[in-house]
Amino acid sequence: MRIRNAFPVFGLLATFALAGCSTTSDSASVDDKGAGPTVQTAQIFTDAYGLTKDAGYSLPAIPIDRVKPQFRRQVVSYQTTERPGTIIVNTRERFLYYILANGKAMRYGIGVGKQGFAWAGTAYVAWKQEWPNWHPPKEMAVRRPDLAKYVEDGMGPGLSNPLGARAMYLFNEDGKDTLFRLHGTPEWASIGTAASSGCIRLMNQDVIDLYSRVRPGKGTSKVVVIQ
16 A cells, blocks of 8 residues: 555654544434524535545445435535635534635535544644544444454555545644544445544545645644534
């Protein structure tokens, strides 16, 4: 496997960083009334979820008609004082906004795990990785002995990897790891839900799109997490 976009300065942190998230679902959907204020949609990308070839992998098509329309990738009106390129994660609404110019944002549906609700504040994407390894937390291995073998060595990248096709790692203003991740998931049905564990997950086709827009580094990839 070739090395993909892991910033060397953070390389030694990879094992620890990846231990913070998983995507095992035991979920409850947010009801429509909790989906946030009504916004005007300028464009919806319903056709963006077909079979996707990526780095030698074939991501299966998502049956997007089974995903609520509000959780599909779309350009929406969004008024904010944050500059373009900022990511705003609203864990209650189950939306992630990537701020565009002229009062617009690219909005993605997300799934939120317990770790996702454990932190709010301002951070930045310190580094990002394509097709990352997954290291389940030790606490999960206690509940799931079949996962214990992955705690140290990790699960290699692939279609069943809980971190999906991409992962982005958030550090705070002091340069410390928040253990908060934005990552893909093969469990498309968990989008719009609060799952049993994990950080913030997007459908794989969506996380690939978001990943292509994000430039890691303090000052270039501000992330605001609100609850």
